[in-house]
Amino acid sequence: MSRLVVVSNRVTPITGSKAATAGGLAVGVLASLRETGGIWFGWSGEQTEAAAPMPKVFRTGNLTYITIDLNHQTFESYYGGFANRTLWPLFHYRLDLSSFDRDWYVTYRQVNQLFAEQLFPYLQDDDLVWVHDYHLITMGEELRKLGVKCRVGFFLHIPFPSAEVYVALPWHDQLVRAMCAYDLIGFQTSNDLRNFHDYLYREGIGYALADGLIHAFGHSLKAQEFPIGIDTNDFAAMATSAEAVRASQRLSRSLLGRRLIIGVDRLDYTKGITERLRAFECLLQNYPRQRGQVTFVQISAPSREDVPEYLELRHQVEATSGRINGLFSEFDWMPLRYLNRGFARRTLAGFFRLSRIGLVTPLRDGMNLVAKEYVAAQADEDPGVLVLSRFAGAADDLDGAVIVNPYDIEAVAEAMHLGLIMPLDERQERWRRLFAQVREHDVAHWRGNFVKALAEATPPAA
Numbered sequence: 001m002s003r004l005v006v007v008s009n010r011v012t013p014i015t016g017s018k019a020a021t022a023g024g025l026a027v028g029v030l031a032s033l034r035e036t037g038g039i040w041f042g043w044s045g046e047q048t049e050a051a052a053p054m055p056k057v058f059r060t061g062n063l064t065y066i067t068i069d070l071n072h073q074t075f076e077s078y079y080g081g082f083a084n085r086t087l088w089p090l091f092h093y094r095l096d097l098s099s100f101d102r103d104w105y106v107t108y109r110q111v112n113q114l115f116a117e118q119l120f121p122y123l124q125d126d127d128l129v130w131v132h133d134y135h136l137i138t139m140g141e142e143l144r145k146l147g148v149k150c151r152v153g154f155f156l157h158i159p160f161p162s163a164e165v166y167v168a169l170p171w172h173d174q175l176v177r178a179m180c181a182y183d184l185i186g187f188q189t190s191n192d193l194r195n196f197h198d199y200l201y202r203e204g205i206g207y208a209l210a211d212g213l214i215h216a217f218g219h220s221l222k223a224q225e226f227p228i229g230i231d232t233n234d235f236a237a238m239a240t241s242a243e244a245v246r247a248s249q250r251l252s253r254s255l256l257g258r259r260l261i262i263g264v265d266r267l268d269y270t271k272g273i274t275e276r277l278r279a280f281e282c283l284l285q286n287y288p289r290q291r292g293q294v295t296f297v298q299i300s301a302p303s304r305e306d307v308p309e310y311l312e313l314r315h316q317v318e319a320t321s322g323r324i325n326g327l328f329s330e331f332d333w334m335p336l337r338y339l340n341r342g343f344a345r346r347t348l349a350g351f352f353r354l355s356r357i358g359l360v361t362p363l364r365d366g367m368n369l370v371a372k373e374y375v376a377a378q379a380d381e382d383p384g385v386l387v388l389s390r391f392a393g394a395a396d397d398l399d400g401a402v403i404v405n406p407y408d409i410e411a412v413a414e415a416m417h418l419g420l421i422m423p424l425d426e427r428q429e430r431w432r433r434l435f436a437q438v439r440e441h442d443v444a445h446w447r448g449n450f451v452k453a454l455a456e457a458t459p460p461a462a
C-alpha cells in the first residue's frame, strides 16, 4: 500500500485543548493516515518575523507531522488576503465581498511554492499526495516543477462557482491551469463538477470525457465528485457520552420545558446567520402561539477575526439578536441566546440531541458537516427535524430534511413551524432515511473513494 501524504493549510493537533474541537475532516484524515502510515504537512498555526522559517518535524508511530511557520506579512497576504478575501468570497458567490490584489496573488503563489519546496525532500516516488482546499490550489503545479513523480490529488472543500462568477477572478485561467497539474481533482457535489466542466468548455481549454476523465491543456486527468461525510458512529456515540448528557441536562433545565431550536456555525457570512435570526423573528411574528414556547440557541464560534468582513458580520449579528430579544422578550422568557464562542464537539452533540430543530441554512456551502452531525446525534425515539438550505452541498443527498431557500425568510419561518408541529412518526420516518444516508456515506467512505481514485490515476509521464 502506498504511503499517504496529506497537505492542508491547518494541521490539527492530536492532543491538547484544540483536539476536542477538531472537526470531522481532521479526524477522518488522521484515521486514514494511521492506516497507511504517512505524513501530514501544513502550516504550524504560528506566525514569525523570520523570512524563511524552517520546518518542524514531529514523529509519532507511523505518522510524521511536518509544519512550517509563516512570516507574519506573508501570512497576512496569503491567508487574510488572497485565500480569505479573494477566493473564499468569490467561490461562495459573494462577488460584492471579493477583493482583487496582485500582491496578494503573488504571495499566495509564493506560499504554495514554499510548501512544495519544503515538502519535496520528504517525498518518495510511490507516495500518494493529497492536497486540501482553496489555500493550496497551485501547490501541485509547484511540485511538478520540482520534478515530483508521484500521484498528486487535490480536493476542494468549498464550492466551485459557476463560470460566469469564476471568470471575475483576474487569474482564473492560471488557477485552473494549476488545478489541471494534479492527477485527480475532487469536488463536493455534481454541481461543482458541472461548473468546472462548463468553465473548461466555455474558455476553450478542455472538455469532459467518459469515466470521470477530462482533457485539458493537452493531457487527461480525472475530475470527480466525492461528497465528504463525518465519522457517523463516532459522533452518534459522542451524543450519549457522559459529557454530552451533562451538558444537555444543564441546558434542558434552563429551558423550563420549552422546545429548543439550535444553530451552530463558524461566524461566517456564508452561513446565513443574520437571515436565520430574521427567520426566527418572523416565526415569532407570524405564529404568535410559539412565543414563550421556544428558545433558539445560536452558537457562532469566532472565525478569521482579522478579516474586516467578519468583524462587520459580528456587529450585524449582535445588533439583530439584540433587536429580536428587545422586541419579544418577556420578563420570564428570552427567545434567543446568541453565544459567540466555540464548544467541545461532545457538548454540541448533546445539544443537538436535545433540540427539536437543527437550523443549517447557509447561503452557500461546499458540504456543511454540521447538518450531518445533527442527524448523527438524534435519538430514534424522539428525533429532531433538520431544516437545511438548498445551497448547502449536503442538500444533494439529505432528502429527509426540510429543504429551504435561506433567502426566503418567511419560508424558513414556515419550515421551523412545520418542524415544531411535526408528528413523531413523520420525524422518525425522515430521520431514519437521513441517518441511513449519513451512516453509509461517512468519512471513511469518502476518503476510501478518493484515495482509490488517486491510486488508480495515471501517474505523470516520466
Ligand code: G6P
Pocket (backbone or CB within 6 Å): 010, 133, 134, 157, 158, 303, 304
Ligand atoms: C472551511 C474551509 C477549511 C477551513 C475551515 C476553518 O471549512 O474549507 O479549509 O480550515 O473553514 O477556517 P480557518 O480559516 O479557521 O482555517
